[in-house]
Amino acid sequence: MQRRHTRKFVRTFFTTPTALEGEEDSAKMLNRAADLRGMEAPDVWVPDNEDATAPSMRDEGAQNIIDVLAEKGDGFPGEVHPRVVWHRDSPTTRHQGFKHMLEIADPDNGAIDNLDGFVIPEVGGIDDWKKADEFFTIVEHEHDLEEGSLAMSVIIESGAAELAMRKLRDEMGKPDNNLERMFLLVDGEVDYTKDMRAITPTGGLPEWPELRHNTSRGASAAGCIAVDGPYDDIRDVDGYNERMTDNQAKGMLGIWSLTPGQVVEANTNPLPPATGSWLLDADGREVELTEEDGVFVYNGDRISLTEEGDEYTLAVGGDEQTLDEDELVDELLGLTSYVPSMDDIVDSMEEFEAARDAGTGAIAITRSATLDIDGVEMDIATDRMWDEATYQAAKTPITLFQDVYEHRPDQHDDLAELYSEDVVERAASVGN
Known part of the structure; x- marks a missing residue:
């Protein structure tokens, strides 16, 4: 066809x-x-x-x-x-x-x-x-x-x-x-x-x-x-x-x-966001965390967290657990997800392209954050393996952006205002 x-x-x-x-x-x-x-x-x-x-x-x-x-x-x-x-x-x-x-x-x-x-x-x-x-x-x-x-x-x-x-x-x-x-x-x-x-x-x-x-x-x-x-x-x-x-x-x-x-x-709506965001599953409701001075804060009442010595009490809805630090980090990783920005996606693609060109087939890309729940701060980090299949899947939003950029020059100023000139320039060329 x-x-x-x-x-x-x-x-x-x-x-x-x-x-x-x-x-x-x-x-x-x-x-x-x-x-x-x-x-x-x-x-x-x-x-x-x-x-x-x-x-x-x-x-x-x-x-x-x-x-x-x-x-x-x-x-x-x-x-x-x-x-x-x-x-x-x-x-x-x-x-x-x-x-x-x-x-x-x-x-x-x-x-x-x-x-x-x-x-x-x-x-x-x-x-x-x-x-x-x-x-x-x-x-x-x-x-x-x-x-x-x-x-x-x-x-x-x-x-x-x-x-x-x-x-x-x-x-x-x-x-x-x-x-x-x-x-x-x-x-x-x-x-x-x-x-x-x-x-x-x-x-x-x-x-x-x-x-x-x-x-x-x-x-x-x-x-x-x-x-x-x-x-x-x-x-x-x-x-x-x-x-x-x-x-x-x-x-x-x-x-x-x-x-x-x-x-x-x-x-x-289909374009990647201008800024990344962390989401928290608050007892079945997905909540976007508020960033304050580099810390991502949960301000709701569906999740509570207290600290006493080396132990933490995490309550999600009616489910309460007493955990050590490693266990708490594992629980928080299961409750959180990250929505990458346009800049994040371009960064990850460029990092993979550089590794691939150097002969590396797969790399780990780390995403980290400090969470604040009820005043208790905890560092979390996720590693995502990127190989060629992951790279190709991640290209879809970038390919969409590039299609828009090619066919809709009347939107170039809007895109630059949304993302910045530098991010637009990089997004328009990455993956080609």
Whole structure:
């Protein structure tokens, strides 16, 4: 399989209505989105001519996409992939989407130079994906575009589409299709819930962790990029970040964004933090320790520690132990974990590279800290063995950063402000 797209990662998938009914300027949301820059601008902008736009406004919406891309598309820093209408069970809907694709991609209309592809919703089985791909190929032939130059992304909104991901890898590269144009696999949990006829006591959406795992796996197998669906509670910033953290553990580093505020969160969340932090498991609740003059202090009431002579009494919840110093250190090591900063990751990679170049296959990298619990201080240290496999796994956040740095020069100043110029320079070159 040959990747047709250059992005290795997409953090943000931002949708915008293409035409607003009753407004003097029906394209005002498109115009606002086209002016976004820096961390407020998404990696992928999706002018949404499907769910976000009323059916009666979609023809006008297609024209608005053309007008805004022709006027402002040159300056937009991300990729542009409009969503058109489609449905696995409706030839009429598919034909309408096809006509809009033809219109938007027509070089005579002035938008094609700023158009990267289209997003197809409501797909079904793999044969339906191939129908959509054929429409892309016809559009390219009609307008003398390079075959496969328009990227195709799909919204996984049905059980049939979820099963189709398992077949995608086998179909890509066959001479009877151009499915190598596939770019994003995006979860659409709302319609997926409807298709699955799922019910919850509150009427809310299920979490669907299996769908997110399957989409991430399908994207990995087919050389695509996985993106989670929308997080509707736009005021719940903590919940949005928790969802992203959970997704990242599945290999899904992108997420739908509904507002510029969510875009900022989603652009920032996958990047390594600017400063490292120690976490403590306080009776099932993970707490970030506060650094005070180089000492990491626990200020909660779920853990207590007292010292009497050579013995220590450690209480975690209802469990109390009397320990000597070595035993206490072992217990604290089991309760703590370290979140490395960007600088930490780069330091470790550079240290391993130097050792490897000198002929050493594995090294131990030490992380130490002084903890303070109820005024009792204790030094702890962990050693992590780094070999080539560890190094390659650690490269993922750095590769993400490098992909962002390459494709989003409008964010260079934000990154330098977040990390410092020196760390950015080192992170951009390490591992290459």
